[in-house]
Amino acid sequence: xxxxxxxxxxxxxxxxxxxxxxxxxxxxxxxxxxxxxxxxxxxxxxxxxxxxxxxxxxxxxxxxxxxxxxxxxxxxxxxxxxxxxxxxxxxxxxxxxxxxxxxxxxxxxxxxxxxxxxxxxxxxxxxxxxxxxxxxxxxxxxxxxxxxxxxxxxxxxxxxxxxxxxxxxxxxxxxxxxxxxxxxxxxxxxxxxxxxxxxxxxxxxxxxxxxxxxxxxxxxxxxxxxxxxxxxxxxxxxxxxxxxxxxxx
Numbered sequence: 001x002x003x004x005x006x007x008x009x010x011x012x013x014x015x016x017x018x019x020x021x022x023x024x025x026x027x028x029x030x031x032x033x034x035x036x037x038x039x040x041x042x043x044x045x046x047x048x049x050x051x052x053x054x055x056x057x058x059x060x061x062x063x064x065x066x067x068x069x070x071x072x073x074x075x076x077x078x079x080x081x082x083x084x085x086x087x088x089x090x091x092x093x094x095x096x097x098x099x100x101x102x103x104x105x106x107x108x109x110x111x112x113x114x115x116x117x118x119x120x121x122x123x124x125x126x127x128x129x130x131x132x133x134x135x136x137x138x139x140x141x142x143x144x145x146x147x148x149x150x151x152x153x154x155x156x157x158x159x160x161x162x163x164x165x166x167x168x169x170x171x172x173x174x175x176x177x178x179x180x181x182x183x184x185x186x187x188x189x190x191x192x193x194x195x196x197x198x199x200x201x202x203x204x205x206x207x208x209x210x211x212x213x214x215x216x217x218x219x220x221x222x223x224x225x226x227x228x229x230x231x232x233x234x235x236x237x238x239x240x241x242x243x244x245x246x247x248x249x
Contacts (some may be wrong), residue, residue, distance in 0.1 A: 003031075005054045005055050005121065007024065007055045007056070008044065008048065008057070008163065009034060009037045009038070010038045010039075010056055011059040012039050012059060019108070020109065027115060027229065030116065038154065041066060054081055055072070056083050060085055075100070081103045083101040084101065086109040097169060102117060110206025139153060140151075140175075142176070149171065152160065157201070158225065165178055171226075181199075184200055196233055196238060197235060199228075202225075206242075207224040208223070209243065
């Protein structure tokens with residue numbers, strides 16, 4: 001039998017905390033153990049100080065330190081608990097995914113949705129234990145026409161700067177993301193290599209470096225990537241860096 005998920009319930013409403021505790025008490029799978037309840041963010045921080053909690057069921061709107069602020073604080077810990085937001089307000093859903101919450105439940109919470117959220121939290125915990133700190137577990141939040149989609153960083157083949165936005169290319173499709181190339185270059189130097197002033201390429205996606213004469217500016221070089229047909233241009237300035245990246249593979 002696997003160890004139960006150790007859960008902390010954080011909500012400023014006593015009835016809401018009691019409702020969650022009742023639902024959790026009826027679960028067989030995933031098995032759960034309520035470690036305690038907190039009525040606000042500061043109280044929750046004190047209870048989480050011992051590091052004996054796996055999942056926090058967290059309300060967003062609370063007096064003082066609210067749920068979003070608490071989740072950002074917890075992310076600074078070496079091994080933060082998994083966050084599942086439980087709230088009556090839907091307008092914070094995008095922000096919740098930006099702080100990498102496992103799920104976002106709206107009140108009144110249904111038992112089946114809570115079970116799904118906890119199962120997702122359990123999978124995340126298993127992945128983090130298997131590969132602690134692995135960038136492959138990270139996701140980008142893509143917002144498109146009012147819809148939010150999480151794209152695994154490990155699926156990104158290249159990023160290109162297009163005016164004020166980034167084109168994020170995976171093997172299946174292209175996405176538009178509000179961001180800057182330099183942020184990705186500085187944060188993920190082992191994953192991406194700059195091949196042009198407006199492009200980063202995933203190192204493990206590189207298939208070959210080829211000379212190309214049809215680039216509109218005379219002779220040049222392009223990269224061929226696994227999974228897609230279109231090449232990515234390499235600037236003369238970055239050519240030595242790209243060649244070094246190929247030697248390191």
